[in-house]
Amino acid sequence: MRYDKPDEVGSSRPLHGKIFEKLESSILSGKYKYGDTLNEIKLAEEMGVSRTPVREALRQLELEGLVAYIPNKGVVVRGLSKEDIKDIYEIRLVIEGMTARRAAENITDEELAELKEYIELEEFYTARDDAKQLSRLDTCFHETIYKACGSRLLAKTLKAFHNYVKSVRDISLSSPERARETYLEHKAIYEAIRDRDRELAEILMEQHIRNATAFMEKQSLAADKVE
Amino acid sequence: MRYDKPDEVGSSRPLHGKIFEKLESSILSGKYKYGDTLNEIKLAEEMGVSRTPVREALRQLELEGLVAYIPNKGVVVRGLSKEDIKDIYEIRLVIEGMTARRAAENITDEELAELKEYIELEEFYTARDDAKQLSRLDTCFHETIYKACGSRLLAKTLKAFHNYVKSVRDISLSSPERARETYLEHKAIYEAIRDRDRELAEILMEQHIRNATAFMEKQSLAADKVE
DNA sequence: TTTTTTACTATTGTATACAATTATACAAAA
DNA sequence: TTTTGTATAATTGTATACAATAGTAAAAAA
Incomplete structure (x- = not known):
């Protein structure tokens, strides 16, 4: 595979x-x-x-x-501080939608087939609560869109940022609730890209990042309380 | 030795x-x-x-x-292609405004004084058509705002992008017309940041990038015609 | 005792030697 | 002529030796 x-x-x-x-x-x-x-x-x-x-x-x-x-x-x-992580989500919010829009224009059939497979596997592993697989698929899904957007620099930048937040992403996806939401959001984004609906792809991706940010911050607050 | x-x-x-x-x-x-x-x-x-x-x-x-x-x-x-350059301006358009807004919130008095000096020097060198100095000051001006925005990652990312487009910037700033516009735009951005007007700083910065992009593409087209 | 100096140690900075791999040229065979 | 095999050269990959510097501790001087 x-x-x-x-x-x-x-x-x-x-x-x-x-x-x-x-x-x-x-x-x-x-x-x-x-x-x-x-x-x-x-x-x-x-x-x-x-x-x-x-x-x-x-x-x-x-x-x-x-x-x-x-x-x-x-x-x-030096590593990354909590502020750095928040900044990454703030930056992603602004440029990742752009990437989805461009992907809707430029994606190839092969890449589209890739995305489809990732979505199907996500559904499968969501049902199984397999957080580790879901983390990998999340990476695959987003990186495929980065590639498909047709901008080397956008892809490079976002790939780095996406990798930087892997730790907090893994925590989020270990929540079955957020995992299920993520699957549904990814699926909607995929369908928008498949249908070449640029506007919708952009809006859905922005909403996806917004939701991920909100969940991450909720969890972060909860973690702070425990301390 | x-x-x-x-x-x-x-x-x-x-x-x-x-x-x-x-x-x-x-x-x-x-x-x-x-x-x-x-x-x-x-x-x-x-x-x-x-x-x-x-x-x-x-x-x-x-x-x-x-x-x-x-x-x-x-x-x-590998270097950077013309598409890469265009992509950089497209990305900057979206995140550089954010940086200006954040700078308006977080800038220190020292950084503000720095900006003021750059603006004054820009006025001086604009009158003299000294493109080389103006290029240097352009870098100083933007990088100070990057720093002042309070996000290490934003600063790092934009500093790299700003550096990547140095060549085309130098060409733009060698035009007295664009140099004068740049000075005026920088001055307005400085004043908005100084007045802690976040919204205005963001809007002006976005407009600044938009204008720079437009000029760059105009010149690029002209250059293509010559070939 | 306090300060200064000195020697030593630990760590990075740089150069160089050698290993591994690839590309190329040339010769030999089909 | 074309293909294949081999030897050689060129280049990167890695290890190691040595240089330079900063930090530390000990010793000497005040």
Whole structure:
């Protein structure tokens, strides 16, 4: 299946890519917190590689703003604050609708078929309350629309943002209530895009982001109360 | 000293940063075009350094999407297409107004004083038709607003986009007509932010981007005719 | 005791050596 | 002539050695 990346055994893909993904997800998941210092040598030893690919990965994380190099001193984790997360939803609200509109214009039949499959699988896993699968499908669904919008930069930007909020998304989708809503919203967006209804696709996507934001903030407030 | 380049005494800033900026501007300015291949060894020799810092810079450019590594083969330039540039203006139109509105809420007195100085200098250099200074001030003006908006991610995203369109901006600002309009638009935006008028700041900024886009496309069409 | 100096350690910054892989050229066979 | 195989060269991928710098602690001077 397409969304199920086969991990390519024996792939000669450079190490730094894997290291980058690992470190990035460790930061985004909160394993490495704001202010933590990372040690190139330690990281290299832990992963059984040399400093070189670790540094390449760290330099990319530096460009992303997730870590900061302090010359001759060390690497410090910056990560994303709660304000950053809120900002991401605010930005997504404004540009993700645009992306859906453009996708409705430019999407190919293949991409449309992809979307359809994701929707069907979402229905299946929603019935099963399989939050992990739903998280993956959510990523697939949105990224397909990003691609279909025909703008490389929009796709790149939104893919990064979408990835940044993965943690809170996972929490949301672990709620059967929100998972079901998400499925219905995705389905409506898909149908609008399928019918080439640009206006509707845009409006529905904006509403989708708005709903996701509202649910996220509700949960965030609840979590704050627990603390 | 070990390295050929004595360069600015006291600047212990890592080399890869300078290399990154140099390569990035070479790509954005069109010196390196789409499809060109870059050779790590050649670049290192040209700059009088080893491959290591060159690779770190290239890995960051890779993350930015300006170059692509083909494993064991080479580095190929991707750069930005005309469509990319248009997309950037389309995205900026939607999020830069948001930034101005937020800046009107959050700006500090210091940042406000900065903006004021930029405006005054813009007036000065507009009268002198000094396009180079005006380009610099345009960057300062917008980046100060990005900072003042209080969102790290918004600032980072827009700073990158603003940098990406530097070439076409420079062309626009070399037109005395557009330079004068730009000054007036900037001034109005500054005053709205100074007066903490969020709505007006947002509207004026959106209009500013709209005008810049229109001028850019007019020039682009004219350039196409010449070809 | 307090301050200053010095030596040492730890960490990043850079260069270089070597490994792995790809592309190319050339020769040999069909 | 075309195809196939092999050797060679070129380039990236990774590891390691060494340089430079910042931080720390200890020692010396006040």
